[in-house]
Amino acid sequence: MKRSMTSLLVRAAVGGILASAAGAASAADIVRHSLGPNNNFPIARAVQVPAGKTIFFHSGTTPAPLDPKATPGSPEYWGDTKTQALSVFARLKESLTSLGLDFKDTVAMTVYLVGDPAKGGKMDFEGFMAAYTQYYGTKEQPNLPARSTVQVASLVAPGMLVEIEIQLAK
């Protein structure tokens, strides 16, 4: 009887301490640092991922053809930058859902854009942003990732203008 009481005490004490440690761990939230008071561009300056989180490395995602019957590689086949970016985000949404994740869990993003022939060979940054802002920095989904955006020479298929890579944490 004495022993079992001691044992209960031990369990209670240990359980209490471990529970509080676990509480502290889950309390250590992901922190998104803003660009600053005078800059409301919808990306985070930095995202801080505390120990104890699961990190997901997602492959670069490219768009589905807009019109698979058009000439492969043509603008009709792939659509413009905004259209392609929307297709990428739709594909990402499906992927994230199947992983038990959501856009809000994104901590970092690398955007690879290809110069758009219809824009004199420059990347259509505004077209990309028009798609991006439907998924990040909205009322429903205010979480912003750290992000880099660069114009590359080409992606894996001719006419493909958008590839997006993300890392997530939960």
Place this chain on the structure above:
Amino acid sequence: MKRSMTSLLVRAAVGGILASAAGAASAADIVRHSLGPNNNFPIARAVQVPAGKTIFFHSGTTPAPLDPKATPGSPEYWGDTKTQALSVFARLKESLTSLGLDFKDTVAMTVYLVGDPAKGGKMDFEGFMAAYTQYYGTKEQPNLPARSTVQVASLVAPGMLVEIEIQLAK
């Protein structure tokens, strides 16, 4: 005697709980999510790295010259995309071995290819894949990384066509 028994009980209880916690941690394995049932392209859609793993950030690795006596920057000096990629993977193998790692520990990869003059200035994606598939998605090494592949304008040395960056976890 009573005290020492209590103390033993405490140690047993605490040790048991901590051991089971540690067991749970090591049981949380890295998960590689496939592209889907109808897609056997040899990359992972996403790789999930649970808390408790050590993450390795490896520098971008470039090839060794194929023929150091050839004119620097010439195709003879560096070799084609497949040759350069094989050189990069050979260098990576040596590096990973010295770190106590292996290709199977790769969780993410970024592939930077330069347009091959012999391919009309387009990146030789097939040449790269011919090298990649010797190291990833084989019977001996089935683990696939999340991956992005882009064609950049240039790498650090003229004629260099392949740079590969990887992240690993163990």
Place this chain on the structure above:
Amino acid sequence: MKRSMTSLLVRAAVGGILASAAGAASAADIVRHSLGPNNNFPIARAVQVPAGKTIFFHSGTTPAPLDPKATPGSPEYWGDTKTQALSVFARLKESLTSLGLDFKDTVAMTVYLVGDPAKGGKMDFEGFMAAYTQYYGTKEQPNLPARSTVQVASLVAPGMLVEIEIQLAK
């Protein structure tokens, strides 16, 4: 009295074990693996981040204009590669300070350079290195990151030649 003594014993035992676990965690330091005995290029071959660290994903950082009164996009507006890289590092320093971080905490870096018209359209790697080596591999700050450097087609603004993305851990 017996109970409280047991309780104290329990706390002491549990506290001791947890403290030693915490000690072990903080003792697991970030390890920077060098390129090798015959290579003193100032980057790490790989950086090893043990479990228990907080990871920071920092957005790609671009320079401030050198002369905001010059024609936007002109070389006078942005300055050359070294000038732009120094501006990026100055901005990063400010950002890291506000995050309670320093350059020494950098574990990985991706450098995106644009071909410099004054260098025949090639990236000015030496110009970038002249800025980089003021912040990494110095006596005061010897910590080196894993790094990849590529020449991209363009960055978000015309004339911008340097974007630097870093990941940090602490």
